[in-house]
Amino acid sequence: MVCYLRGVPRTPNGEDGEEPGLSPLPRPRSIRARYTVVAAVFSMVILTLLGVTLDLTIRYKVQADSFDQAERVASQWSAAARNGIVPHRMPAYPPVDLVQIVDSHMRVVDSSKAASDTVPLSTLRPPPDDRFQRRIECGEDHHCVMLMAIRLTPEADAGVVLAGLPEPSVLSTHRLEHIIAGGILLLVSVAAWTTWALVGRTLRPVEAIRARISEITVSDLSLRVPVPPGRDELAQLSITANQTLARLESAVRQQREFASxxxxxxxxxxxxxxxxxxxxxxxxxxxxxxxxxxxxxxxxxxxxxxxxxxxxxxxxxxxxxxxxxxxxxxxxxxxxxxxxxxxxxxxxxxxxxxxxxxxxxxxxxxxxxxxxxxxxxxxxxxxxxxxxxxxxxxxxxxxxxxxxxxxxxxxxxxxxxxxxxxxxxxxxxxxxxxxxxxxxxxxxxxxxxxxxxxxxxxxxxxxxxxxxxxxxxxxxxxxxxxxxxxxxxxxxxx
Ligand SMILES: Nc1ncnc2c1ncn2[C@@H]1O[C@H](COP(=O)(O)OP(=O)(O)OP(=O)(O)O)[C@@H](O)[C@H]1O
Ligand SMILES: [Mg+2]
The missing domain is CATH 3.30.565.10 (Histidine kinase-like ATPase, C-terminal domain)
Structure with missing residues (x-):
């Protein structure tokens, strides 16, 4: 059985026909397989949209949190520097362990232990009218640092406090995407399996009815199809089929009596x-x-x-x-x-x-x-x-x-x-x-x-x-x- 993307061409006897110019798509024969495919595709689309949204949200949140942490530390040291109470070898506040105070000539005036005391973390130097700036700096080894720079004062020779932390692995790798993709595949599998099982369970009475009907012949119309419990459509169908069989049996009996x-x-x-x-x-x-x-x-x-x-x-x-x-x-x-x-x-x-x-x-x-x-x-x-x-x-x-x-x-x-x-x-x-x-x-x-x-x-x-x-x-x-x-x-x- 094949179907086409645009309309299903059918011959007069109900069989699928050929229509040039349209590529046939294989279509599962059984209702069970069809529903399973539909459920899998549908859940895949929905879950992918949800997964992308989740991924972007997490990335945005982690990035914002990291910059906030860096900003908090930079602000603290900026205030201390303005008051002239910064100790040499500035203490760090993990995970923001890279802290430097850099003068207007890009010389490191003071730094935390993890940061270099000679090479500035960044050339970032916020202008006087925009004292807070953020940036992600990546080295040649592809390790990136999330930096917050605060200019100490609007004066031209003002120093800058740089506070940074290594970019969290959530942002620097694709592990999050892999986890989300794995979750999506798992959920799609669960949806497909559940649909397969549920439709199979729902159609079980149909198979029983089909099997019984195939046993019924004109010579023995006494058989009846099994009626599933409840009053759903299948139960109604079975009841109607049994009533029809009873009428057929009676009609055949009467015909025989008539002939005899x-x-x-x-x-x-x-x-x-x-x-x-x-x-x-x-x-x-x-x-x-x-x-x-x-x-x-x-x-x-x-x-x-x-x-x-x-x-x-x-x-x-x-x-x-x-x-x-x-x-x-x-x-x-x-x-x-x-x-x-x-x-x-x-x-x-x-x-x-x-x-x-x-x-x-x-x-x-x-x-x-x-x-x-x-x-x-x-x-x-x-x-x-x-x-x-x-x-x-x-x-x-x-x-x-x-x-x-x-x-x-x-x-x-x-x-x-x-x-x-x-x-x-x-x-x-x-x-x-x-x-x-x-x-x-x-x-x-x-x-x-x-x-x-x-x-x-x-x-x-x-x-x-x-x-x-x-x-x-x-x-x-x-x-x-x-x-x-x-x-x-x-x-x-x-
Ligand atoms: N007017 C009547 N008075 C008394 N009995 C009747 C009368 N009409 C019919 N019957 C009875 O009913 C029976 C059936 O009638 P029916 O008309 O079916 O058959 P029939 O007249 O015997 O034969 P057919 O009509 O096929 O030539 C009759 O055989 C007769 O015994
Ligand atoms: Mg008569």
Whole structure:
């Protein structure tokens, strides 16, 4: 991985590309190394600035202190000299051990023991209007002396007191800089190591999560990523990842159940068909070929119904047709007219109840409710369309045997057909109500069996008008994948 000083050129597939004229800088791959480098560089810059400031401050302070000491001694002897009370071999006050009184001809009049009594320490001779002067004098051997010169009086032939001390090693060598540089390197190392350790510790759960995710396969979605203690971002990420894994596991389980239920449902009519045909072939004289063909056709009808409904279910999952405004009352009235029916269907529909959705899908719901009602009704079917608050309500009621409360939710599961219905129409697939509820949910509505004085009453509720976001999710709600059950109550594919 490389990066450039100006912008990172990237190819469409996200890989780094080449850009002529820019020099690539190596960039560490791992976040840990990147943070460590950033911390090291940052601390190096800050500490260098601090180190230079510290070095200059110390140098300035030591120099000022040294000159102050020299000035104090020079002042003392200057006062004594003016009063004429300077002893020969002037006593020194370490570290200011070089003291001389020099006359106007640069002759040494008096000196301390460490200073020469013939050669002046310096040619420095302050003018009358500036009696105090400082200087650093360096000899050929590179040893330097910090000198303070005080002119005794403003007169032309006035002597000068020179007081000096060897330049402190802090000023004369680079030891201070070396110590500061060493300290900076040490602190940068500590900062880099601390960052490396801290980022490593912070990212440890990420590595654990990565390792666990790499173990997870479609065949085993039961594993969960470890959740680090606390409620920080990583903990939240792990919790969300686990919730997603749980949903995936459940979706895959439901898909498997769906596949197994479907195979089971397809197998029964196929097995019946096969038996009939084998019998007809084995006992041609005993089996009525017309009867065999009729039974085979019934099985084929059932197979066709199941496959058609499965196709509808599959299409529901991918359809993304734009919703359109629909007058529900008009739609119901039109469908009743088109629907072939053996018993009268009485319609009471309020027109002008506008909803948004897929006309084709809503027709499928209405058709299924009407066919079911016709199948189970004794004498007639009542259909109403009316408004209830902000909902349009379609109720399809018949005067048949009704649906027992215990079965009112079950019949919306895939392939559930109650015994009575099998008897009345063996060709149904048991998918009609599952598809209808899917469609109702996709339209943000509901489809339920509600109480009725006689027979069954299916009630479809849909929100009136445009939704605030104008959306209709024309894909199945979660319930569409609920485990299917056999008509006798057992779950198919268990
Ligand atoms: N009006 C009704 N009265 C009594 N029972 C009903 C009524 N409508 C549906 N049911 C019951 O609910 C079951 C499921 O209905 P659904 O519409 O899902 O399947 P189906 O009508 O049997 O087959 P399909 O609609 O796929 O051709 C029916 O088999 C029947 O037992
Ligand atoms: Mg039906």
């Amino acid at each position: 239920t479907t195979s089971h449902e397809l197998r029964s009519p196929l097995a019946g068909l096969r038996t009939q045909l084998e019998e007809a072939l084995t006992y041609p004289d005993e089996v009525d070929p017309r009867e065999t063909i009729r039974t085979a056709l019934t099985a084929a009808d059932r197979l066709e119904a199941i496959v058609n409904d499965l196709l509808v279910l599959a299409r529901l999952r991918v359809t993304d047709a734009p919703p359109e405004p629909i007058d529900l009352g008009d739609l119901v009235s039109a469908e009743v007219k088109l629907q072939p029916h053996r018993l009268p269907m009485n319609v009471r529909a309020t027109t002008g109840l506008m909803i948004r959705g897929s006309r084709m899908q809503l027709i499928r719901v209405l058709d299924n409710l009407m066919v079911n009602a016709q199948r189970h009704a004794e004498s007639s079917v009542e259909i109403t369309v009316e408004q209830d608050g902000d909902q349009a309500v379609v109720a399809v009621a018949d005067d048949g045997p009704g649906v027992a409360p215990a079965n009112r939710e079950r019949i919306f599961e895939r392939f559930v057909r109650l015994d009575d219905s099998r008897r009345r129409d063996p060709g149904g697939s048991g998918l009609g109500l599952a598809i209808s509820r899917d469609i109702a949910r996709a339209h943000h509505g509901t489809l339920r069996v509600e109480d009725s004085p006689k027979g069954a009453r299916f009630v479809l509720r849909l929100p009136l008008g445009d939704r605030p976001d104008g959306s209709v999710h024309l894909h199945p709600a979660r319930g569409a994948l609920a485990p299917a059950r056999k008509a006798d109550g057992g779950t198919i594919g268990d």
